[in-house]
Amino acid sequence: MQQIKNKFSPFLLIVFLIGGVFLIGINQAKAVGDAYFQEETTVEMDVGNLTITGGSDADSVVATNTTITITISAGQTFTMTSADRKLLTNDSNVSYSCSANRSSITITGSKTVIITPESNNCDTLSNPGGGGGGGGGFITSTPTPTPTPTPTVSPGVSPTPTPVPVSVSKPTPASRGFINLSALKLKEGDVISAAGSSDPDVYIVNAWGYKRLFLNPAIFNFYGHLGGFNKVKGTVASTRDTLVTSGLFRNCETNDAKVYGVETTGEDTGMLHWVNTTGAQAVADDPNFFKKVFCINSKEFSWYKQGAPYTSVNQIPDYSRKNVPSSTPSPTPVVIKQYKVVNTDQLNVRASANTSSAILGKLPAGQIVGSLGQQGSWHKIKYQTKDGWVHGDYLKAL
Numbered sequence: 272m273q274q275i276k277n278k279f280s281p282f283l284l285i286v287f288l289i290g291g292v293f294l295i296g297i298n299q300a301k302a303v304g305d306a307y308f309q310e311e312t313t314v315e316m317d318v319g320n321l322t323i324t325g326g327s328d329a330d331s332v333v334a335t336n337t338t339i340t341i342t343i344s345a346g347q348t349f350t351m352t353s354a355d356r357k358l359l360t361n362d363s364n365v366s367y368s369c370s371a372n373r374s375s376i377t378i379t380g381s382k383t384v385i386i387t388p389e390s391n392n393c394d395t396l397s398n399p400g401g402g403g404g405g406g407g408g409f410i411t412s413t414p415t416p417t418p419t420p421t422p423t424v425s426p427g428v429s430p431t432p433t434p435v436p437v438s439v440s441k442p443t444p445a446s447r448g449f450i451n452l453s454a455l456k457l458k459e460g461d462v463i464s465a466a467g468s469s470d471p472d473v474y475i476v477n478a479w480g481y482k483r484l485f486l487n488p489a490i491f492n493f494y495g496h497l498g499g500f501n502k503v504k505g506t507v508a509s510t511r512d513t514l515v516t517s518g519l520f521r522n523c524e525t526n527d528a529k530v531y532g533v534e535t536t537g538e539d540t541g542m543l544h545w546v547n548t549t550g551a552q553a554v555a556d557d558p559n560f561f562k563k564v565f566c567i568n569s570k571e572f573s574w575y576k577q578g579a580p581y582t583s584v585n586q587i588p589d590y591s592r593k594n595v596p597s598s599t600p601s602p603t604p605v606v607i608k609q610y611k612v613v614n615t616d617q618l619n620v621r622a623s624a625n626t627s628s629a630i631l632g633k634l635p636a637g638q639i640v641g642s643l644g645q646q647g648s649w650h651k652i653k654y655q656t657k658d659g660w661v662h663g664d665y666l667k668a669l
Contacts, residue, residue: 324350358389369393444480479562487539523566532587547580556584610666620659624649
């Protein structure tokens with residue numbers, strides 16, 4: 272991790288989430304805000320180091336191993352350079368320049384720009400100085416993020432063989448019609464809820480079209496910099512459902528490279544399982560795997576119980592409210608057996624299961640009744656609005 276200065280506190284932590292979204296700052300209350308860089312600041316990336324020019328100003332800066340996302344408002348200017356003259360392609364067609372000793376990009380106006388530096392440099396351009404409209408980030412043929420470490424085996428313990436991956440069709444933002452967050456009138460890091468719907472839960476969204484669930488209020492309150500429930504943005508169910516729910520987490524506060532899948536064990540409870548597979552295999556099983564990884568802090572990580580590791584991406588359960596186990600078992604349905612009154616013109620309905628109890632009324636021969644239960648030879652029935660009892664000698668099962 273790198274520490275980057277901002278105007279509010281000595282340092283702003285740029286979280287290197289492997290395709291994730293959470294900003295976790297040293298000062299949690301100020302981790303999401305204007306980022307002002309008084310001096311040149313180096314950002315380490317897979318393709319090499321980039322430099323944020325001193326005096327650059329932005330609302331927020333989020334860096335991964337492969338992309339840098341800059342959100343600025345009107346009146347702000349943000350400049351980034353590459354001493355290796357890397358191609359500074361981006362998703363907003365912002366032009367970048369190439370000189371003899373560096374490439375640079377300057378962002379102004381009110382916008383969010385995702386810069387995806389290429390491994391190639393300006394010498395590969397037929398027309399140096401041209402702009403890059405490229406990649407929406409994080410699309411590679413082989414995984415460039417830090418892979419989940421290869422599992423280690425304790426001495427004397429036989430390793431569990433990795434099962435053959437099962438092909439599972441998991442939903443992606445594209446399958447839900449996701450274009451970008453601005454089309455949904457959202458921005459990265461928004462906390463949303465569709466109040467009044469069948470799923471009133473609170474989620475936070477990332478730029479890739481995924482959202483993560485805050486399983487309960489206690490977990491949500493671990494992130495005070497989000498402003499609490501008063502800052503939750505109301506949305507409609509269709510907008511919420513366009514974003515796919517992810518249950519992939521890593522503890523970015525400790526810079527733990529391991530990725531965990533969450534299993535919901537109840538309405539407000541869950542368990543973490545280490546995804547014990549290599550990064551290359553994870554991407555082979557799910558090309559969008561690292562885009563789904565959300566950063567969590569140590570408080571949330573410690574809140575969960577730890578379950579047995581998953582040995583395949585395909586073991587990670589998809590979260591949906593209908594899949595959450597109920598905290599109380601469903602009642603066993605009552606089977607009401609039907610009987611017909613026989614062997615008498617009028618059958619007494621009594622208040623209790625004995626002949627000395629009060630008569631509530633009478634049933635004519637041929638009347639159909641439902642038995643709610645038995646006490647010896649007596650059957651409990653519903654008579655008008657009351658519970659009543661009739662003798663089984665005068666009933667014939669249908």
